[in-house]
Amino acid sequence: MPRAAENWGTTMNKRHDDEQQPATGTPNTRPPVPDPLTQELAQLGQNAARPGGDLLARVLADAEAVQAGYRRAEHRPTRPTPTAAAEPDTAPLRWWRMPLGLLGGAQGLAGLASAAVAGFWIGAYPPASVADIGASFWGVSIIVEIDDDLFFDLED
């Protein structure tokens, strides 16, 4: 017999006859289901474009060409500097290993450091010629290639 909505001094909005109901699931206890849109998006991902042999070949050819450049740079004797680093310099001399004076002192270095981190994240890199220890290395301003178009405004 359903319990009457007894007056406890408050307005009863709910029927309190749960004890008399069989223990089947109610709408409130249904397990969460991913919304249809999420499922559709996941399905879209199943049909992802696969790289063709052509693209892979081009990518690997690029890799080999760049790697060959590293091998050439490694075999070149490193130029001794007055502030020779403690570690043996076996890798191609990167621009941030140059003597501090050539980089504009500590102030210049701070700007370059933040540019370097920013550069790391957007895939910028010094011109290939900088990795080679050549005459142009000493007379050139240190420039990290950053394409202006890559800096976008946040929409939000």
Added chain:
Amino acid sequence: MPKDHAKAAGQEARHPTPDAALMVLYANGDPGAAQMLAARHLPRVLAFATRMLNDAAEAEDIAQEAMMRLWRIAPDWRPDVAKVSTWLYRVTANLCTDRLRQRSRLGDLEDTTEPADSTPGAEATLIVADRAKALQQALADLPERQRQAVILRHIEGLDNPTIAQVMDTGVEAVESLVARGKRGLSARLAPRRRELGYDHE
């Protein structure tokens, strides 16, 4: 010697070389490292670029350029700063943004490119293909940042902190972009619900 190669391959399958190690190997001239990195990462890069640009040919250009940047940064790779996959997503996202801005500068405001994966299907699968096409088009109509967030979250399956790294923003902003993006998609798909068979669910 064949025996050594087989042993090495077996070991590789059980203990795949971490990306950070592959980057060092590659920078130091290892002949197999690039192939492994490409096998691991090129598919995702291409898939993401294709979703963002809705153009297969442009996506291939972007994918090749993103991988090129990976090869170029190898000697300076910072495993403490990022995972290779996250880094590639971000570079790809930036390249896609750049390409999309070029498109709009050229006056191509209407995205008239054919969806990259439009597939004519048999009658039985036609409704599914139509839905996929409609969803891809609705994605293409979203504002770029919302599109990026939705793709990274629900197609690429990244978690919000990773997406925040890729998009150079905060986790809350990511959540907001995903939510707004999904509302935008629902709104764009709503007029076509009956036609696409959603109302039967």
